[in-house]
Amino acid sequence: MKRWQPVSVLSDIRRGEVAGVRIGGREVVLWREDAPTPTLHAWEDRCPHRGMRLSFGFVRDDALGCLYHGWQFGGTARCRLIPAHPQVRVPASIHVHAYGVREHAGLAWVSMDGAEDFPAGGTGPDNVLPVRTLHVKASVGPLRHAAGIAPDAGIAWHGPVGLAVHEPVAGQAMLHVVRVADADGPSSPALSRWAEQLRDAVESGAGIAPVMNGLIAGEMA
Ligand code: FES
Structure with a gap:
């Protein structure tokens, strides 16, 4: 595809x-x-x-x-x-x-196979700030599932926070975190620390739900 x-x-x-x-x-x-x-x-x-x-x-x-x-x-x-x-x-x-390359939602999007329709998975907010990218030692499947990214989508929005994932090599994943500028919600430093918690939970096989619930509830350090 x-x-x-x-x-x-x-x-x-x-x-x-x-x-x-x-x-x-x-x-x-x-x-x-x-x-x-x-x-x-x-x-x-x-x-x-x-x-x-x-x-x-x-x-x-x-x-x-x-x-x-x-x-x-x-x-x-x-x-x-x-x-x-x-x-x-x-x-x-x-x-x-x-x-092919596009800039959208604070992220660089690349098509290596001639895909033309863009954006992938809907438009989303306009005014978006990049937060960070993390390497995760896990397959993309569990990370996409944890981040709530639908199979045909490139990014999932949780309120003002966007989570995207790509596979650098088989068995590894990169997690990209962005947030809507000027929106209520966690700061970029708090989101950065939260992303590390998600990475650690996915890599260790620990429960992911409490980490994601913390994002949805806005309860993060
Ligand atoms: S200029 Fe690139 S390898 Fe020689």
Whole structure:
């Protein structure tokens, strides 16, 4: 099934920044241009020259530069400069494989299989702040169930708090937490601590219900 996956909170990919993520065992580089209104990109995390991870690279003049030999790739994913041969007109065939990417609900959403309909699982609130992303040593199934995410949805809302999950590799999960700005409810630091409690409960196999009830009731440290 084609789908959009929530893969990172947006606060982890600010203007001019680069981040590597795993999605279903595949390496993906997220990077944001350094222009005043910078576009977010999601590409295969592999340089077409000699395979260096592009997530080790750098952003300059709205292009992602590879750390190894400095080849630069613009927003179209095509190579636009080979520094060792600056006079060479780079063939269009030299490009990185690009994926679909959207920004929604404080999260970066990636489609690796050509999904077009967006957003996944409904619209949700507009004014949303990222809180944090946590690694959870558990399969996505139990975590999605614990977070109340419906099978065909990408995110679950519990009042002003949004919970999303994606699978970096089989048997592991990433939990993404966001909240509606200016809404009554827990602060970002309190939500961050609560998310750690949920992670610990899922990893230990302890009862999840008390942790989720604490979120729903707003009873958290
Ligand atoms: S491996 Fe990327 S420029 Fe050479």
